[in-house]
Amino acid sequence: METSILTEGLVKRYGSTLALNGVDLAVRSGTVRGLLGPNGAGKSTAVRIMSSLLRPTAGRVEVAGFDVVRQPMEVRYRIGLTGQNAAVDDVLTGRGNLEMFGKLYHLSAKQARRRADELLEQFGLTEAAGKQAKTYSGGMRRRLDLAISFIMAPQVLFLDEPTTGMDPRHRMEVWRGVRELVGKGTTVLLTTHYLDEADQLADVISVIDHGKVIAEGPPAELKSRIGGDQLDVVLSNQDDIGRAAAILAAVAGVQPVVQKELSRISAPAVHRAATLTEVVRQLDAEAIVVSDIGIRQPTLDEVFVRLTGRDVPQEELV
Template sequence: MDAAVIAEGLRKRFGATQALDGFDLRVPYGTVCGLLGPNGAGKSTAVRILSSLLRPDGGRALVGGFDVVREPLRVRYRIGLTGQQPAVDEMLSGRANLEMFGRLYHLSKRQARVRADELLEQFGLTEAAGKPPKHYSGGMRRRLDLAVSFIMAPPVLFLDEPTTGMDPRHRMEVWNGVRQLVSQGTTALLTTHYLDEADQLADSVTVIDRGRAIAQGTPAQLKARLGGNQLDVAIGHQDDLPAAARILASIAGTEPEVRPEVLRLAVPAGDGVDALTATVPAFAAAGITIVDIGIRRPTLDEVFVGLTGQPAGQQAAA
């Protein structure tokens, strides 16, 4: 068995809504898979089926080699889950929550206390440790939720929108926490609307739309599908725009896109930096001042628009 998570043709219907419509996924052991899709695409439904909380209508799913329908207890024993909805106790303090879950994972009292302190520190909750989550901000609750699923390094970790509502610094801490678990051998599946999150963290990305995987690959492969890199140049003087456009056209073999209001020109740059290294001396020889020059890769947002015709996070048309 080469993959920690396998879904084949998963189907799930809620009334008139076909939430999953033949969903396929493979996540190799020890890797991070980003499941990317707009609202209602079926991400949480897939995660709930894979973590054995919801029965599929059809298809098959294996986690750690075990069938989620036939062997749910074996599956549950091997996974950690941070769902989209919080799971912590509202009345217990943050520290007491972590210690309680540590004890549920069979840590000794002392081990549970030590691990709780480590996680409170890692997730910036040390000061709030004595307060119950009902007095936490949204981002703090989310961090406590994540800390709970990080108590043990589970073989397979499911994170449903782990960093929604978090500020940038805490998002980075969560990413570091995930990387740390993965370096210890955990396989992670995370759902996200944040394209940079998939880009930062995921070895592979599966794009889901209307209950089906519509694209799969590394972040770099998905970007490459959309036509590769652009060379972006900003010049110093308006008068030089026509000459700059002529030079770029001869280097790239195609007319550049010119934005005169910001003195910027862009051409397709293939997959290398040849266009960039040719442009600098050619502009210098023509006396054109370069203010800024760079190779720009398409963002995953642009990939998403290319694949689905709409930006990630936009409501899918019914």
């Protein structure tokens, strides 16, 4: 198996704070690796080290076959990076930014103009192409930043929270662009708060918490680890969560996953219809009103909560 990203025992300390505590990753070439974890888990620190922007305290990191500490320029020549903050030239127009970067990637002036036109249309920026980037909204700047990283197909592309704040239509455009790059052989490492994004794009997901990888596998495999079908109950009154959770725990035999902000409780439904019938009977007996109830397949939300013991990051809930 050819790997484009390899970390072994990756450690990063900031004084007495241990941001990364022995991260091991092996990302197969031409695939998408999702890196999930709570805020402060170490995801962005790992990306900065892998993209040669930050030196590790200990451990080894290779990207595209080169050591990021000893051969940083070789690494930078082969990667693309979109960080959490858009890095565009405010004075240039949207088109000017894209054409400038196209020329830096050794495209001819004609090729750079053609590629700029394609990306402006793809990311919904055609109407604003002639405006200075400093006049763009935050979401537009983010889309322009992503468009720049898509100019060429880098060997490895790091996407750190690429679609935060985007509307669904533009998120789907980014997903399409990522799939196109991967189809051309690019390896993508993606950090995201949107669990559906990881589910849609990632071939393998690594869950990181407290600076360590605590679980890893394809999305379907991670979901299977918390059981099969799930009973999902959404309450009309959030004050009933405690009593309803106790009922689900007694019927399912395990502690349910509670998402208080959504008034939602989930638990394994081993016997499907029998489990659903018994829960409905007990909720009715306790006069607990539900707005929705049913059996469904588990999601990455449950995986995240079960593995980390924390709620899904707020960005996922909006």
